[in-house]
Amino acid sequence: MGIRSLRKKKAREPQNNPLSPNSSMVSSASSPSLTPRRKASRLYANFYVILSVSLFVSVIVLLNISSYKLRAFERVISYHMIKVVNEFPHDPxxxxxxxxxxxxxxxxxSTGLYGKSSVRKVALRTGKVEKLKKMDGSLFGEGLTLIGERLFQVTWLQKLGFIYDQKNLSKVGTFNHEMKDGWGLATDGKVLFGSDGSSSLYELDPRTFKAVSKQVVYYKGHQVHNLNELEYINGEIWANVYMTDCIARISPNNGGFLGWILLSNLRKGLVEAGHRDIDVLNGIAWDDEQKRIFVTGKMWPKLYEVKVFPINKPIEEGVIEQLCLRRPLTFT
Structure with missing residues (x-):
């Protein structure tokens, strides 16, 4: 064999090069073989890349969902006005x-003012007071509700409440609650809901009168102060806001704000009819059987049956804040 043939033979022989395609160390996929440590490093690197991408995508999705939920929450706030269906006499x-x-x-x-506070049974159609229980002159009557055959009443600037027999208005007991003092009271038949003139909605145990929960009510970041008389209507709490012609609709589950009902036309009508000594709108009653809503006010000569209907026109920015929100009241 000549020198040239020997060189050709050597050129055809596989070289012991780990990167050579003919090397026995090359995998069947013709990729470089890695040590276990390098394989693990590459796997970890790929894992973290995939994890980072997944986290990024998840954050984007969550942000979009949160934004959607926020918009949905904003849309759920409704605005209503009322139409008078019937008018009934009311003790002025x-x-x-x-x-x-x-x-x-x-x-x-339940009526207030020192020396004039009372609990009374009233005929709707005539406004006649059929039974009346006067309170001690040192007491200022406030919110009232009914569970079974017992009426529950709270008093202003006190934690004291009274229980009456529905049939004859005889006093059958007293209780002490955990609110700052008594303003409004309502029930779903199982628990009591209360207000103390602040922005808080309380849930009270009707057996112990301890506060089960206390939720601060907000409208677009503003606390809704001066929550007053309450009524439970179709799974919602409706609350008069003291010194306004507005009713706030509130979720009893979490204190979430549901909407406003604007009733300024009632006061306007009474004033235009010459009733200039009337006080503020206050008093909401619900006939669950016939689905009727009744409202009145302090020293109003009329009680109204009303229906609510949505306001379809956009409400200008700041109008609701001006009409329905007030600074917190303080009493000494």
Whole structure:
């Protein structure tokens, strides 16, 4: 064999080069073989790349969902006005603090003012006071509600409450609650909901009167102060806002704000009719059987059955804040 043939033979022989395609160390996929440590490093690197991409995508999705939920929450706030269906007589001397419908065209009402506070049974159609329980002159009557055959009433600037027999308005007990003092009271038949003139909605145990929960009510970042008389209507709490012609609709589950009902036309109509000594709108009652809503005010000569309807026109920025929100009241 000549020198040239020997060189050709050597050129055809596989070289022991780990990067050579003919090397026995090359995998069947013709990629370089790696040590276990380098394989692990590459796997970890690929894992972290995939994880980072997944996290990035998840954050984007969550942001979009959160944004959607926020917009949905904003859309759920509704705005309503009212239409008067019926008008009924109402005692113009009644400083209405609590109001409820008890069936058979019968209302129960709690009135305030020192020396004039009372609990009364009232005929809806005539406004006649059929039974009346006067309170001690040192007490200022406030919110009223009914569970079973017992009326529950709270008093202003005190933690003291009273229990009455529905049939004859005889006092059958007292209780102490955990609110700052008593303003509004309502029930879903199982628990009590209360207000103390702040922006808080309380849930009270009707057996112990301890606060089960306390939720601060907000409208677009503003606390809704001066929550007053309450009514439970179709799974919602409706609350008069003291010193306004507005009713706030609130979720009893978490204190979430649901909407506004604007009733300024009622006061305007009374004033235009010459009733200039009336006080503020206060008093909401719900007839669950016939789905009727009743409202009145302190020292109003009329009680109204109303229906609510949505306001379809856009409301200008700041209008609701001006009409329905007030600074917190303080009393000493």
């Amino acid at each position: 001397q009644a400083f209405t603090q609590g109001l409820l419908y008890a069936g058979n065209d019968t209302l129960f009402e």
